[in-house]
Amino acid sequence: MSVRLSERDLRVLAKCAVCRWLTTSQLQRVYFPHVTLDAVRKSLRRLHDAGYLVSYREHRMAEALYGVGRTAKPLLEAKDLTVELARTPPRQIDHMVGINDIRLAVEEAPEQLAYFFAAWELGGLGWTHTLIPDAVFALKPATSGVFGLEVDCGTEPTQVLVNKVRSYESGLPNFPTVRGVLFTVESSARLQALATALRRFIQSLSVCATTIGDIRMSGAFAQVFTRLDSSESRGTFWELCPDRSSQGSSR
Numbered sequence: 001m002s003v004r005l006s007e008r009d010l011r012v013l014a015k016c017a018v019c020r021w022l023t024t025s026q027l028q029r030v031y032f033p034h035v036t037l038d039a040v041r042k043s044l045r046r047l048h049d050a051g052y053l054v055s056y057r058e059h060r061m062a063e064a065l066y067g068v069g070r071t072a073k074p075l076l077e078a079k080d081l082t083v084e085l086a087r088t089p090p091r092q093i094d095h096m097v098g099i100n101d102i103r104l105a106v107e108e109a110p111e112q113l114a115y116f117f118a119a120w121e122l123g124g125l126g127w128t129h130t131l132i133p134d135a136v137f138a139l140k141p142a143t144s145g146v147f148g149l150e151v152d153c154g155t156e157p158t159q160v161l162v163n164k165v166r167s168y169e170s171g172l173p174n175f176p177t178v179r180g181v182l183f184t185v186e187s188s189a190r191l192q193a194l195a196t197a198l199r200r201f202i203q204s205l206s207v208c209a210t211t212i213g214d215i216r217m218s219g220a221f222a223q224v225f226t227r228l229d230s231s232e233s234r235g236t237f238w239e240l241c242p243d244r245s246s247q248g249s250s251r
Helices: 007-019 024-031 037-049 072-077 093-106 119-125 158-170 188-201 212-218
Strands: 053-056 065-068 113-118 135-139 146-151 178-185 206-211 225-227
Touching: 007 024, 007 037, 007 053, 007 065, 007 072, 024 037, 024 093, 037 053, 065 072, 093 113, 093 135, 093 146, 093 178, 093 212, 113 119, 146 158, 158 178, 158 188, 178 188, 178 212, 188 206, 206 212
Parallel strands: 146 178, 178 206
Antiparallel strands: 053 065, 113 135, 135 146, 206 225
16 A cells, blocks of 8 residues: 655654654654544554555553554665664553553653663663663753653562662763653552652652653653652752753763
């Protein structure tokens, strides 16, 4: 089946290549903001039927996920994009959806965002640290420090998250100063449990958390984050994570 691709179609395909898998509602939020969900599904089905996209649904009540299909690969590679064909869905679907929710939210302010790299992109950047963040991103100017992102779906023991915070506290040699670690969680109850578990291990690093629901409703730049130290201050993540770049990139 041959289809004529619009500029929006090309942007959808490129974003799926970067994010690996995106849900219907995520694509709607970015590329079809004033279009009904049925119309979005029709547009995506057209790309799917032509082989540009592949889709997956965990069960009949689940939202569809879309990834890059074979037909799109040469087209995107001609635009210097690295393309990994979407063959099998991620083992932890909610986790990947959460990472991409944050990515799309911070990308809503391109004038503020310096870069965003998800865990699956770090290897291509020569990442050699034992600690693998779910994502790292920086605001402009990039020299003001990096934010580490951790998406908690409630499936990992809190000790795993404690160990990650300890690794961030120890520093990442030859890497820009980590300005703060941001957790996104499924519920307010999980946020409180996380705060209780992490509080006594937080030393000099700023660690904040919010719920994925607050990010989806208010965006990444709203005052929806809570510091997980004894102060439990609330605000935007950059207000709660002071610029530490003047301390140097290696500790």
